[in-house]
Amino acid sequence: MxxxxxxxxxxxxxxxxxxxxxxxxxxxxxxxxxxxxxxxxxxxxxxxxxxxxxxxxxDFSGVSHGPLFSFPQLLPFGWPIFDLSASLPLLIYAVISMAEATGQTIATAEIVNSTQNVQQAIPRTIRGDAVMSLLGGIFGTSLIITSGENIGVVRTTNVKSRFVTAAAGGLLILIAIFAPLVRLATCLPGxxxxxxxxxxxxxxxxxGIDMIAREPLHTPGKNLRAGDGAGHGNATYTGTRPVSEFPGGRTDGLWQRHGSGDVDGDSGELVV
Structure with missing residues (x-):
């Protein structure tokens, strides 16, 4: 809204x-x-x-304007260079994303009743995210991690086939190439x-609540970790100060990472 x-x-x-x-x-x-x-x-x-x-x-007036096909541009920001100041925040974010991907993989395994192999699925998921982030970087994308909304879609539709997921990915590629469909999607009301x-x-x-309910939280350590993660994540969304108001008005590097409930909640859990 x-x-x-x-x-x-x-x-x-x-x-x-x-x-x-x-x-x-x-x-x-x-x-x-x-x-x-x-x-x-x-x-x-x-x-x-x-x-x-x-x-x-x-307003759908802009759908008919523009090219019929749109292809991604290779290396839109030029050849890769190594920048330490830019790499360190991304490395920290990547570690936090691993924690996020772990939770999402476990949640998906719960839905599809495949918890027996979840320990093997977690590193495969993280490696897949890493490979796609590397390939996506060639086309100018950011780091790619498993999308949390997919968990809700799987639960809602009750469709658990990986072949359906692969087919949906293929359709998304075709939609991205066919420019009018992209413009149509941008016309959806926010x-x-x-x-x-x-x-x-x-x-x-x-x-998540269902998973937590099955974990005994009567010990002080577990209570502290669960509460700290929830507090960090919720504070990001319920706080009143935007990232631009942080010291020096910085919106780059580590300050830019602070502003995501997932990142703040996971980082709080890792620190504790």
């Missing part, structure tokens, strides 16, 4: 679109079965977009996407 301080923040139309998207998603998830329930998130996204069109919050994100990430939170 937009960022605090922006003109659209907490606008009634934005709230209606977000809540409408959530409501329609819940209706499909609770009132239907089979394929309709599995595609509840997609139907909520589509219905929210249609509602946005009805309320005049969606409030609708926000409503969908609330559903997906809330599911991840419920999965």
């Amino acid at each position: 937009a960022s605090p301080g922006s003109a659209d923040f907490a606008h009634p139309t934005s709230i209606i679109l977000s809540l409408g998207t959530i409501l329609i998603t819940l209706i499909f998830a609770l009132a239907f079965s089979g394929i309709l329930r599995q595609l509840a998130v997609m139907f909520g996204l589509l219905a929210g977009t249609l509602l946005g069109m009805a309320l005049g919050s969606t 409030s609708v996407v926000c409503g969908t994100a609330v559903i997906v990430f809330s599911i991840i939170g419920v999965i």
Whole structure:
């Protein structure tokens, strides 16, 4: 529903679109079965977009403008160079991302009932993220880590096949090359996407609570670690000071990493 301080923040139309998207998603998830329930998130996204069109919050005029195909550019920032000041923050972020990927892999294993091989799956997942980050860097992308929202999608759709995941990845590549589809995706109302994100990430939170509930937390050490991680992560999202207000107004390096609940929560856990 937009960022605090922006003109659209907490606008009634934005709230209606977000809540409408959530409501329609819940209706499909609770009132239907089979394929309709599995595609509840997609139907909520589509219905929210249609509602946005009805309320005049969606503009598709730019879809027809521009090239038909768009291909990634090799080395868009020039040949790689080694910069110590830039590498150190990324190395720290990479270590924290490993902790994040570990939790996401365990959560996914819980959903697909494959916890027996999770210890072998975790390093494979991290290696996969590393390889894709290396390949993606050739095309100018940032570090690539396992996306947390995928966990919510797997739980919502109950589709657990890796072949479906591979096919979806292939479709995403085709969509990225076919430029009109990319422009169409950018026309989706931000409030609708926000409503969908609330559903997906809330599911991840419920999965995390279920996992924590199975762990005995009566010992002081475990209580401290769990509380510290939750406190660090929540403080990032509930705090009032943006990163730009940190000492010297710095938004680069380590200061830029501070501002993500995942990063702050994981780093707090690692320190403790």
